[in-house]
Amino acid sequence: MVLIGGTSHTGKSTVARAVADRLGFDRLSTDALARHPGRPWPTPEREVPPHVGEHYRTLTGDQLITSVLGHYRRLWPRIEELVTARALAPADTAGLVLEGSALWPAEVARLTVPHTAAVWLTAGEDVLAARVHATSGRDRLPPAGRALVDTFLARTLRYQAVMLDIVTRRALARVDTCQERPAAEVAAAVLAAVAAQGGPAAGPR
Template identity: 45%
Template sequence: MTNRLFLIGGPSHAGKSTLAAAVAECLNCRCISTDSLAKHPGRPWRDPPEQLPPHVVEHYRDLSLDEMMQSVLTHYRSMWTPLVLPLIEGRERLVLEGSALLPELVAQLDTQNISATWLVAAEGVLGRRIKVESDYEARDPDKRFLIDKFAQRALAFNRFINEEVSRLSLQKLEVGCETSVDDLMVRLGVAGSP
């Protein structure tokens, strides 16, 4: 592959981090997550004894779905120029992944030597993955409420990304329950797998 930069966007739990790590390993280059650049209230669960910060609880407990979507989109747009764009414009060969890679912003780039794709989850995939990772069944009703709100936002973001990628004629890969990293790498066009 001759691309210097691989951008992999999409919703939480679509498999961005797993795919990005595999691509970076295959191409022997660095992998960075936009989550490491600036945090928005993320997953509303922690492994004991770690407690959820109060602002994370308040975010999911108090905001409507529309408010959560506006909050996360505002956060991602505010990250673009000071944090994400310098990595994209750098000279390093890199795999950059994260939900902050909004199609509307990536579409404005000179895409020479850049491969950009978004993972979009098929119906039911995100909800199942979120419940498994959060150990949903073992949580109390208050924690389940927060996880349900997070899942609602993830599903809304998945729909948003799917619509935006289609509107802008950008590349997307649909992820199903049985989709493997090897499948995604082949579809992405990265020769070989780690």
């Protein structure tokens, strides 16, 4: 098991895909288990659901963090069950790269299952802002849409600050994903951190 956590727009999905390809592992996102109100901007495939817009319009910064951390706390038993089952599976079972913001470091640090390594991705505030603005097309949105993006970004930065405090205090593995750093390079750094925890460095187990 390789666990990759971090706030939104740190590149978890892209890096998890690269790591899984290198190791010959399966890949899964915690979003597939249960999804908190997602990104509050439209895409060609979907409009912003009313409940998502209301979520970001009506809650304060503290309430947004409390809401998302409460969601992750409720989801954690399912994540722990998945990680435990996969880590203790027969040796011929494919490994798994699990990524998602729901991999809260305080919970992951308490895991005692074998064959499991965890790394958190971080990025500078300017990098996260640039990525959120680019992904959302913020400059093309009306004022109300830009306000939702700004609220989402503020929550994203607040989440990372709280998460990073725990990662630092517990001396957990962290890899920075700066704007110019290719995904392959970040994946290599993640694999090095995994190997330092006793996990595979490259190639199938």
